[in-house]
Amino acid sequence: MTTIALIDDHALIRNALKELINRFADFKVIIDVANGQELVEVLQQTVPPPNIALIDINMPIMDGFATAAYLRAHYPSTKMLALTVNNDDESVIKMLGLGAVGYLLKDAETDDLQAALVALVTDGYYHNELIHNSLLRAVKPVPARFSSPVFVLQGREEEFLKLACTELTYKEIADQMCLSPRTVDGYRDALFEKLGLRSRVGLALFAIKNGIFRI
Amino acid sequence: MTTIALIDDHALIRNALKELINRFADFKVIIDVANGQELVEVLQQTVPPPNIALIDINMPIMDGFATAAYLRAHYPSTKMLALTVNNDDESVIKMLGLGAVGYLLKDAETDDLQAALVALVTDGYYHNELIHNSLLRAVKPVPARFSSPVFVLQGREEEFLKLACTELTYKEIADQMCLSPRTVDGYRDALFEKLGLRSRVGLALFAIKNGIFRI
DNA sequence: AAAAAAAAGGGTGTTTTCACGGTTTTTTTT
DNA sequence: AAAAAAAACCGTGAAAACACCCTTTTTTTT
Numbered sequence A, B: 001m002t003t004i005a006l007i008d009d010h011a012l013i014r015n016a017l018k019e020l021i022n023r024f025a026d027f028k029v030i031i032d033v034a035n036g037q038e039l040v041e042v043l044q045q046t047v048p049p050p051n052i053a054l055i056d057i058n059m060p061i062m063d064g065f066a067t068a069a070y071l072r073a074h075y076p077s078t079k080m081l082a083l084t085v086n087n088d089d090e091s092v093i094k095m096l097g098l099g100a101v102g103y104l105l106k107d108a109e110t111d112d113l114q115a116a117l118v119a120l121v122t123d124g125y126y127h128n129e130l131i132h133n134s135l136l137r138a139v140k141p142v143p144a145r146f147s148s149p150v151f152v153l154q155g156r157e158e159e160f161l162k163l164a165c166t167e168l169t170y171k172e173i174a175d176q177m178c179l180s181p182r183t184v185d186g187y188r189d190a191l192f193e194k195l196g197l198r199s200r201v202g203l204a205l206f207a208i209k210n211g212i213f214r215i
Numbered sequence C: 001a002a003a004a005a006a007a008a009g010g011g012t013g014t015t016t017t018c019a020c021g022g023t024t025t026t027t028t029t030t
Numbered sequence D: 001a002a003a004a005a006a007a008a009c010c011g012t013g014a015a016a017a018c019a020c021c022c023t024t025t026t027t028t029t030t
Helices: A011-023 A036-043 A064-074 A089-097 A110-122 A129-139 A143-147 A157-164 A170-177 A181-195 A200-209 B011-023 B036-043 B064-074 B089-097 B110-122 B129-139 B157-164 B170-177 B181-195 B200-209
Strands: A002-007 A027-033 A052-055 A079-084 A102-105 B002-007 B027-033 B052-055 B079-084 B102-105
Touching: A002 A011, A002 A036, A002 A110, A011 A027, A011 A110, A027 A036, A036 A064, A052 A064, A052 A110, A064 A079, A064 A089, A079 A089, A079 A110, A089 A102, A089 A129, A102 A110, A102 A129, A129 B129, A157 A170, A157 A181, A157 A200, A170 A181, A181 A200, A200 B200, B002 B011, B002 B036, B002 B110, B011 B027, B011 B110, B027 B036, B036 B064, B052 B064, B052 B110, B064 B079, B064 B089, B079 B089, B079 B110, B089 B102, B089 B129, B102 B110, B102 B129, B157 B170, B157 B181, B157 B200, B170 B181, B181 B200
Parallel strands: A002 A027, A002 A052, A052 A079, A079 A102, B002 B027, B002 B052, B052 B079, B079 B102
Antiparallel strands: none
């Protein structure tokens, strides 16, 4: 039997979901609460914790993101599935980043929900088109901005850029690259000019955005 | 008829692929070269450019990444499909980040290749499990490191952290937050202490890594 | 109501970062 | 071989970032 916690601030929806899920074979809702705060309290008296948490995002007091962060930190064994109306990349990525292993929109079919729950049990995660596309857009830098004024890193600029995405000072970077600090200064200035930036944070963000530095 | 360019340094594989693809209905290999440099030269005499570029990654002189970057910059209409032995997240993400719309391993089935090519024409991209999982892992921060010493941003620290991921100076951040620069200094120092960091770049990387700031 | 903790503000000085001016050496192009 | 371009290097000074130690106000806890 797979145990489930429902976190959603709309009592009506919560109850409807509870009814629905309890009819699925091998799934049982053991917790239903209106927000993360309530969940935190209830979980202290729930041993063992639920196998799956179905989490809404828009909730008062402690929203879905905060709830996911808390669950990941305190109950890592509980698989998180986002179930929300938020149909935007930002929400999808953020929830996945916080450890959710699935993301389902509230306008999904009953079968989708069941398929998602089953997938969580059998595969450990649930994939769908929505997630896929959000992820794809997430890692893909905006193509237009850096492709027309042909942007090409040359020489050791890429090497420098990667090191700029660290806590090394420019002097330390110069040491690592076996260059004089002045030369490194030159790389920085050239990139500032080329990319229209004015600070090292800007360089780091650019590098990450364009896949030059991977976190 | 969909035109295709093959970029692969192994002549044998290139020829085999050419034979294979030319047997697919509506696909024709019009260019086959051993690396990006050769491609650059050949493309100057090829009007219009090919619809699809099948790109290997490990090549001498100008590898698949450089080739992809060049193609995106100079021939944005050419769809790029990576076809390589590199079965690692880094390569997948990097190619997708450079604008590839698909990624296929060389040990795929013939049918997979045909499906990928057809998908490129009809959908504009080609999705598979490999890409999906790499993307998922890519946006997912390492769970263990920041979940045990429960790390909680309090008060306006998160707001500050987001602003630290910009090119604003601390003074400008203070203005935006309606605080004195000293207070902002305090936020920075508190976070340095709490997170074991020593520079603003470190803060930015942390914020991105943990989904506090999304690029 | 008192104590503790957190948030906000502060001073001073060092180090790093950035801007702006340049030169020399190597590589590429013509 | 000469010209052009790129890579490496350099000095100076102002601004920003960082370290360290401290006070006042507000909020939370006891």
